[in-house]
Amino acid sequence: MNYNKKTFCLFAGPIIVAFLMVLVIPLLIGVYYSFTEWNGRMDQVPDFIGLSNYIAIIKDEGFRNAFIFTAKFTVVSVIVINAIGFSLALLVTKKLKISNFMRTIFFMPNLIGGLILGFIWQFIFMGVFQTIGEITGWTFFQGWLADANTGFWGLVIIMVWQMSGYLMVIYIAALQNIPKSLLEAAEIDGANGWAKTRHIIFPMVAPAFTISMFLTLANSFKLFDQNLSLTNGGPGGSTEMLALNIYKTAYTFTNYGAAQAKAVVFFLLVASITMVQVYVNKKKEVEM
Amino acid sequence: MKSKQNSRILLYIVGVLTSILFISPFYILIVNAFKTKRELFGSTLTLPKEWMLDNFKVALNKLSFLWIGKNFSMEGFFGSALFNSMFITITSTILIIIFSSMAAWILVRTKSKVSNIVFYMFIAAMLVPFQAVMLPLVAFMGRLGLQNRLGIIFMYLGFGSSFSIFLYHGFIKSIPVSLEEAARIDGCGPWKVFWKIIFPTLKPIHVTVAILNTIWIWNDFLLPQLMINKKGTQTIPLKMYLFFGGYSKQWHLAMAGLLIAVIPIIIFYFFAQKHIIEGVTAGSEK
Numbered sequence: 305m306n307y308n309k310k311t312f313c314l315f316a317g318p319i320i321v322a323f324l325m326v327l328v329i330p331l332l333i334g335v336y337y338s339f340t341e342w343n344g345r346m347d348q349v350p351d352f353i354g355l356s357n358y359i360a361i362i363k364d365e366g367f368r369n370a371f372i373f374t375a376k377f378t379v380v381s382v383i384v385i386n387a388i389g390f391s392l393a394l395l396v397t398k399k400l401k402i403s404n405f406m407r408t409i410f411f412m413p414n415l416i417g418g419l420i421l422g423f424i425w426q427f428i429f430m431g432v433f434q435t436i437g438e439i440t441g442w443t444f445f446q447g448w449l450a451d452a453n454t455g456f457w458g459l460v461i462i463m464v465w466q467m468s469g470y471l472m473v474i475y476i477a478a479l480q481n482i483p484k485s486l487l488e489a490a491e492i493d494g495a496n497g498w499a500k501t502r503h504i505i506f507p508m509v510a511p512a513f514t515i516s517m518f519l520t521l522a523n524s525f526k527l528f529d530q531n532l533s534l535t536n537g538g539p540g541g542s543t544e545m546l547a548l549n550i551y552k553t554a555y556t557f558t559n560y561g562a563a564q565a566k567a568v569v570f571f572l573l574v575a576s577i578t579m580v581q582v583y584v585n586k587k588k589e590v591e592m
Numbered sequence: 593m594k595s596k597q598n599s600r601i602l603l604y605i606v607g608v609l610t611s612i613l614f615i616s617p618f619y620i621l622i623v624n625a626f627k628t629k630r631e632l633f634g635s636t637l638t639l640p641k642e643w644m645l646d647n648f649k650v651a652l653n654k655l656s657f658l659w660i661g662k663n664f665s666m667e668g669f670f671g672s673a674l675f676n677s678m679f680i681t682i683t684s685t686i687l688i689i690i691f692s693s694m695a696a697w698i699l700v701r702t703k704s705k706v707s708n709i710v711f712y713m714f715i716a717a718m719l720v721p722f723q724a725v726m727l728p729l730v731a732f733m734g735r736l737g738l739q740n741r742l743g744i745i746f747m748y749l750g751f752g753s754s755f756s757i758f759l760y761h762g763f764i765k766s767i768p769v770s771l772e773e774a775a776r777i778d779g780c781g782p783w784k785v786f787w788k789i790i791f792p793t794l795k796p797i798h799v800t801v802a803i804l805n806t807i808w809i810w811n812d813f814l815l816p817q818l819m820i821n822k823k824g825t826q827t828i829p830l831k832m833y834l835f836f837g838g839y840s841k842q843w844h845l846a847m848a849g850l851l852i853a854v855i856p857i858i859i860f861y862f863f864a865q866k867h868i869i870e871g872v873t874a875g876s877e878k
Contacts, residue, residue, distance in 0.1 A: 307702055311782045315698035316710065319691040319753045326750025327717050330725035330732055337728060346731040395610070398603055402611070408865065409611050412618075415857045415868075417811025419829050423836055424621055424850055427636075427843060432620055435636045465617065470872060477873045515876050526721050529813050533836075550723050551814075564727050571724035578719060 337564045344560035357565035366541060367566060370549040377456065377545065378524040381463045385520045386513070388464055389471025396472065397479050407476075410469035418466070422533025425462045429534075452542035455535050459543065462530055467523065471516045478512035479505070514585035522578050546570055621854070625847040632844050647848035654839070655831045655849055660824055671824035673831040674856065680741060680816075680827060681809045684748035688756050688805050689798055691749060696760030697790055698782075701769075711761065717754045722814065730818050744819045748809055756801045759875060763797040764790070796874070803864065803871035810857060828853050 338357055340350035361367055392410050396403045413421065429448040437445035448454040482505065490500050528547035531537065537544030537552070544552070550570060554563035624632055625647060626640040652658060659668035669675055699711045729747070733739055738746065767790070775785050813829040820826060826834070832853050839845050861868060 307698060307782055312698055312702055312707070315782070315786070316695040316707075319695045319749065319757070320710065322691075322746055322750035323714065323717070323753045324750075325732075326729065326747050327720060327725060328713075330728040331720060333728040333732065334725055344727065344731060346735050392610070395603065395607055400600075400603060400607055402604070402607055406607055406611055407869070409614050411869065411872075412858070412861065413614070415807060415811075415861050416854055417813060417829050417857075419811075419813040420832055420850060420853050423832070423846070424617055427624070427847065428617060428620060431624075431633070431636045431843060465614070469614075473869055473872045474876045477877070512876075519876070526723075528723075532813075533833075547721070547723050550726075554727055560727055567723045567725075567727065571719075571721055574721045575719040 334564050335568055337561060338568045339565075340561050342561040342564060344554065344558065350561065353561070357562050358569070360562055361566055361569060364562075364566075366544070367546075367549055369541065370544045370546045373456070373543065374525060374527075374545045377459060377527070378521060381460050381524045382517060382520045384460060385464050385467050385471060386516055389468040389516065390475050390509075392468060392472040393475030393479055397476060407472070410472055412469065413466045414470045416466070418527075418529030419533045421462060421466055422530040425458070425465075426534055429458050449535050450539055452539065455539070455543040458534060459527075459530065462534060463524065463527070466530075467520060471520070474512050474516050474519075475509060478509040482508045510585075510589045514582060514589060517585060518578060518582055521581055522574065525574055525577065546573075621847060621851055624843070625851040627844055627847075629842060629844045632847075644844070647844050648852065651835075651845050651849040651852055654845070655828075655835050655852065656824075656826075657828075657831070657852055673826055673828045676741065676820075676825055677810060677827040677856075680745060680748070681806055684745045684752065684809050685802050685805045687745065687749050688752040689801055692753055692756035692801065693760050693791060693794055693798070694786065695753070696757045697764055697786055699757070700761060700764045701772075711757075714754045714757045718758070722751075726814070726818065733819065739819050740822075741820060741825050744815060747815060747819065748805075751815075752805050752808075755875075756805065759797055759801055760794065763794065767793060799867050800871040800874045803868050804875050806860075807857075807868075828856075 337350065339354060340352050342350040392406075396406050396410070400406075416424075426449065433445040433448050437443065448458050486504055486508075487500060490504055495503070526547055527545055528551070531543070531545045531548045532551075535543040537548050546566075547570070550563050550566045553559050553566060620636065623639055624636060626643045626645075627647075628640075628642070628644055631641060655673055656671065657673050659665065660671035661668045699707050730739075733743055733747070736743075771793075772785050772789060775789055780788065811829060812827075813833065816827045816830045817833065821830070832849060835849050836846060839849070
């Protein structure tokens, strides 16, 4: 069953036009502009300067720090969010009377946009933590967003609050797909809780693990809104992540050619890291 | 048996404590939105002594949440943040559903090199972060005169296409061709076949696509910030950002503003909860 070209264009045409105009053309223009001294506008042809923007990236300390910070943040948040998301899924599938209530609560933060979420938590880290610090007398709670180290953990905490409920939903679906008979058979064979988890539950949820890792990895690496509203990269650029660094290079320092070169590097990083992750995870799935 | 009961009690304790931990930011948001500036800094954790409704009056105004201008009018509503957010989210989502399902169907049913290339182009685009196209997009759309509400809807259609086509594509593959063949023998053209037979059978996946796109577009900040930063066209996140910049020292107003901004999506959640959870599950199964 095949349709002619006219029908094909009628059905696929509109969205292909939008896709080309919004994604493909800007991407190609962007790659070209990364080799120029671009001023952010399109009414004149900018000077071609070859690899200068890219060479400048290597020397750019701000970008390097942003990369290190982003990489660290991504590793930590992927591990923590997945561990908590999986634990929440185990908890709510235990058939407690409050299971449905818990599902509702754990998923709720996901609906709130990253920007608004960052503002809410800015108040918690500044106002509420301050209050707790005063009540308990622990200095641990003071000045969370005024320090690079605690700022890092602040970002991790808000990502965990936002995303672990989402992963919980994915893991619940995977856990419910495990055939009951398999677990019962293992019990008859005398497997204890840990043995069941390790030999049945983990392998059975491996595909969900691939997706959850992909989502957390991509989201953490590309994080922008939360970063902007929680710390705005401060203090002194110490919590600035890659996306925010690119944004500021363009709009604060009006260095569009350099920002676009960074954006191309960013694209290559995101694409290769996520592809490698999916490849590695998929391979593991087959082995199990 | 005794240890089993004990472990259930332990589970309840863990469950309740975790729930409290997850819900506490909402509690903090609510109680502090009703406090006076003075009270807020003395005690951030307690209930307000006196529930201040004035905070909301000021915040509603400053956010242009329900109307723009001095007093409420229908005209003023069409420039409000709530209207802009709703208009942009709903229109974009509907267009994404219509055009992605059309494209996905023809891509599945046409076995040609071109259709393969087009499909993989859409899939590959999921790896492109927004920042990679952000700057040229602003310049390009500015030049075309599309930095407005209609322009941004068009952009959401382009950005939403990849994932939505991917979801439809997977589902359509499982629909037997025989269903369509019968209709074609009866003399239906492709247009009729799609709208009469295919589109209605896609209902579960429409719901998934609608929900995932709604949440994303409703919450999106950067694209509106770059494209529709004009008075009377701004969405809720954008208004919130501007509001926050101006009132960051006045936490009582800021908290009221944040609470107002959160309410619509929470209402949406309680009405569509079942579908949201199902949508997220379906959307993540690859």
